[in-house]
Amino acid sequence: MLRTIELKPGHGFDTSVHRRELRVGGLTPFTSIDFPGRLSAVIFVQGCPLRCGYCHNPHLQQRKSASEMRWTPLLEWLHKRTGLLDGVVFSGGEPTVDPMLKEAIMQVRALGFSIGLHSAGTHPRRMREILPHIDWIGLDIKAPLDDVTKYERIAGARASALKAEACLQSVLSSGIEYEVRTTAHSLWLDDSALLQLSCGLAARGVKRFALQLARATPHQPAPHQIDYPAPATLQQIDKLFQHFSVRNEPAHTQGRNAA
Structure with missing residues (x-):
């Protein structure tokens, strides 16, 4: 099972709370499933403006972090992993909430790592700024x-659909590798909504799409509907995209720190 670790501040590092640096909520040191084709580490950025009912990382929602992890020692830890890892993924939370994300990406790229990003498309301007560097x-x-x-009800935030739309268009026009994915939960998206969503994505030019089947959380039960999504629904969705997959939502991407 993949685990998370906590990096303690080391000698010589400036860990002042007033220093402007990426706010880190957690780290998965090794994964083969979060960045296609690359062995990578996942950095969980603290903070998210959305309040999705099925969120598995509620401890990462607030910008204030209980984690003692600091960016500078984490960057040195990554330096020691050059040659052992192919890439680094910035996840969350919502990584684009952090104004220091671009600088952090550039620092990690300078070490020779490929850069991956997990985002819900909440900050269109910042997304446009970082796309050339991932x-x-x-x-x-x-x-x-x-x-x-429906979008705002599920995401728990106003204007979330408009912002996601803008980010999607930026991703598609950038030419970088991508995957669009949706968490499928029968209490939030029935088969009709899944088809509507999929048709809308295909009409916008999306070629690679994945459905992630929701897991249970302490506040949200897992779907118990038999054959959800229905096989006929999945067959219709599959015809819309060059690449389509259905998978269980990853169980390890929680970003907690272990002693």
Whole structure:
């Protein structure tokens, strides 16, 4: 099982709380499933403006972190992993919430790592700024983009559909590798909504799409509906994309620190 670790501040590091640096909520030191084709570490950025009912990382929602992890010692830890890892993924939370994300990406890229990003598309301007500096993005789309009311209800934030739409267009026009994915939970998205979402993505030019089947959380039970999504629904969705997959939502991407 993949684990998370905590990096203690070391001698000679400036760990002042007033220093402007990426706010780190956790680290997965090794994974083969979060960045296609690359062995990578995952850095969980603290903070997220969304309040999805099925969120598995609620401890990462607030910008204030209980983690003692600091960016500078983490960067040195990554330096020692050059040659052992192929890439580094910035996840969250929502990594684009952090104004220091671009600088952190540039620092990690300078070490020779490929850069991956997990994002729900909440900050269009920052997304445009960092896209030229990353190699792959997994973009979470929460609901049909044309159903603003449903999207905002699932994401728990106003204007979330408009921002996700803008980020999707930036990703598609950038030419970088990507995957658009949606968490499928029968309490939030029935088969009709999944089809509406998928058709909307295909019409916008999305070629690679994945459904992630929701897991249970302490506040949200897992779907118990038999054959959800229905096989016929999955067959229809599969015809819309060059690459389509269905998988269980990763169980390890929680970003907690272990002593």
